[in-house]
Amino acid sequence: MLRTPDAPRPQTDTLAADIARLKKADRTLRSPHAAEQREAGATIAAYADHIQPLSPRNAELEAENATLREALGQGGTVALLPVTR
Secondary structure (H helix, E strand, O other): OOOOOOOOOOHHHHHHHHHHHHHHHHHHHHHHHHHHHHHHHHHHHHHHHHHHHHHHHHHHHHHHHHHHHHHHHOOOOOOOOOOOO
């Protein structure tokens, strides 16, 4: 049976070839998605690096605004000072 080239292949060989073909197709389909995820992760990390130093400054500005609003609400005057960093 194995010596004749036209003999039907055993079912396990056919199934193994199908599995290998499907695994390769699956990897081909997953590759672009994985690249998109890596790119999105890098973008998120860049945004986080930019946002992190801004958060404390935003809290400072909110506290300053609250103080200024309170002074204006009490009829006081508010002198604007230059921003120092």
